Amino acid sequence: MFRRISQFCKQLFEDNQRPTETTPAGLSLEVVARKHHAISRKQISENATKVLYRLHKAGFKAYLVGGGVRDILLGLEPKDFDVVTDATPEQIKKLFRNCRLVGRRFRLAHIVFGRDVIEVATLRGHHVDSGEKVSKTNAEGRLLRDNVYGTIDEDAERRDFTVNALYYDISDFSIHSYGGGLQDLDSRTLRLIGDPQKRYREDPVRMLRAVRFSTKLDMHIDPAAAEPIYELAPLLQDIPAARMYEEVLKLFFNGHALNNYELMREFGLFEPLFPLVEAVLRDDPNGPAAKMIKAIMRNTDQRVAEDKAVTPAFFYAAMLWYPLSQRADDIALESGLTTYDAFYAAMGDVMEQQCRSISIPRRFSTPAKDIWQLQLRFERNQGTRAFKFIEHPKFRAAYDLLLLRAEAEGGHTAKSAAWWRSFVEGSDEQRSVIARSTKTSKSRNNRRRRSPKKTNKPAQE
Incomplete structure (x- = not known):
């Protein structure tokens, strides 16, 4: 169904000599040097590479992140190449004439190359002591505004799943793996970073992403990540309808519609999207x-x-x-x-x-x-x-x-x-x-029957 990770990468997972660090929040970090992983710049789109190099030459840190790194390691062809940097959206816009800023909940830069769009986000930080102008949540804990910037460690702690907390550093071509993301790729485990209850309340769409990644990547959802979904599924009713339209396209138009539908019904995620059905x-x-x-x-x-x-x-x-x-x-x-x-x-x-x-x-x-x-x-x-x-x-x-x-x-x-x-x-x-x-046939069936002719019977004497 899809290609297994190369033997070269398997040796990477089995290597117990790699140094492991820990972020201030307690999330494990492994930095894998270029000679120990199989990702090549030839596997990254030319436009994404241009963006990475221009940010790096301007003195900013720049990383390919998430699905692009994950899919290359899995032997898949990435659909998108997302970039993160320590440059602010305004600084990114100054660097790229073909840039437009989008997003309200979290400000993003879209670098446009014809039909190809490279999404660039500023590294996210934590919400401690942040003002309401840059960060805001509602009573259920859902993030309404999220323009809080930070470091790569803080950004990784804000990612949803460990297999998406993978960063390819353009400065030295190393991979930064947080929370055991590389091992979870190998074991086909979809594991949330942080407390599942809190993470789903921050953004209930993560429950749909869990289903989608599970079927797309042929992974099983970690029990700790699966258990809260049954209870928290109704939170999807609070998500703006416009955003849900985009999520439905990803769920049912990616070649795994039947599996996604069955898993959504099992978790109770189908009803908030299609209550009439x-x-x-x-x-x-x-x-x-x-x-x-x-x-x-x-x-x-x-x-x-x-x-x-x-x-x-x-x-x-x-x-x-x-x-x-x-x-x-x-x-x-x-x-x-x-x-x-x-x-x-x-x-x-x-x-x-x-x-x-x-x-x-x-x-x-x-x-x-x-x-x-x-x-x-x-x-x-x-x-x-x-x-x-x-x-x-x-x-x-x-x-x-x-x-x-x-x-x-x-x-x-x-x-x-x-x-x-x-x-x-x-x-x-x-x-x-x-x-x-x-x-x-219809004319025969629809032909009117003629009523019998009336005859004038002689009156009885």
């Missing part, structure tokens, strides 16, 4: 909705593996189909509206409620509604109308959703999907035959 699953654990969601996850993973496009519009349309259907039934029952009108009213309700936990951009929510609307047209557009229907821009996405529904529901939906499959996959000649036969 969870309610349907709770009412019918083995019903069509449960089958549909697993089919969505498998389908998404397969498309990612085949390097095909995946779109949030289809993903959310499929995820929310059964909450939508249930809401439409409730509206029809309560108001007496027709099925069609009730369905349209339900679309707005369901999308609005979902956006309270995950802010779905309009460029995706509007196409998702289009896909929903087309589900009502599959029955009415069989026959000769099908030729015009398949030309609709959203037909293919709506058709794919129909196939998923057929897999989950069977019965009448499966029959409808079978007709459309034969029509879509048929040649032009076959389509004409299918359309004509359907039209003839």
